[in-house]
Amino acid sequence: MTTLIVTENFQSAFEQYISQDQIAPLFVLGDARFVLKELPDSSIDCVMTSPPYWGKREYEHGGIGLEKDYRDYVRHLAEIFLELKRVVKPTGSFWLNIGDSYQRKNLLGIPWRVAFELTDKQGWTLRNAVVWNKVKSGMDNTTDRLSNRYELIFHFVKQPKGYYYNVDAIRSKPRAAKVVNGAVVSATGVSGVRYRRQIELSTALSEQEKAAAYEALDAMLAEVAAGRVADFRMIIRGQQRTTHSDREKVSGRAKEVREKGFYFLRYHPKGCKPSDVWDILPEDTQRRDLHFASYPVDLCRIPILATCPPEGVVLDPFCGTGTTLYAALTLGRKSVGIDISRKYLELAQERFITLL
């Protein structure tokens, strides 16, 4: 199994790649503006990419990012993303990592300018704007503003409903309950002792409500012991604040507290889903002497696991050193990478030698 760099007849190379079993990535040398036009309609499940940033870095072959006016940069990117919309399946997703730039001290808000082009003019639906917290900042000698530590990753879909999204594939595994001194204790230490005491001492619950609360608490602990509920919190009238609001118009929970005197918050048995803030250290190990803008493999895991079916195809139209494709292969998905630079594609190929 080897990786291939295709330099012409992209359409037939793509069709052949899609029809075969092997998942080693297909590399395409060319300008994304032209290569994408050769890909068939609705053929890609998931796009994950990071285009050159405006005015920041010069790559081998110039092109996108070197426009004098940032508005031309936004327009050029939007043209490419419109073509992407054609090649993405109706159930597909587009994840875009894009950095911001300053001009005459003014932060331009480029990511959002691009996002609004896509939602307002091209009809994409924006599902998340993820903050990639890089945890540590790069060198910054400015003395009149804060250092920049995050970038944005947008998740767009072609249609607002019915797109592929496997939330269970990205949940963090729930920690198991344990038994301490013969009593079940949830992963976060809930044993029911404190709730039982609160019910007992409550002046806000009637005797009948107290009996019902004890019974419900025992039933909930039995669910935890049986592994059907990962964890829980109990909200008791007069003890804990009602979720969202105490006002019944705002919170259905408030009604439950008024009528019954208590309710439970259950943790999902399959674990928590990730939030839209990701703490991921930037990639320092990927040959930064040769390519200055590779992103970490971990950045691609959630997009691929959640929005590319196992038998699907991932595309990165600005693939650079092939990080997206590397992640796709390790997660068992086919992938196609386009880059204008042969040097970067060869560097990308090198990364796969150990995997293939």
Ligand SMILES: C[S@@+](CC[C@H](N)C(=O)[O-])C[C@H]1O[C@@H](n2cnc3c(N)ncnc32)[C@H](O)[C@@H]1O
């Ligand atoms: C930010 S880097 C991508 C880095 C990549 N995510 C990685 O981890 O290595 C952007 C890439 O876009 C490529 N590029 C610039 N203009 C292009 C174009 N018009 N078509 C295809 N690739 C282009 C550059 O050569 C560069 O490798």
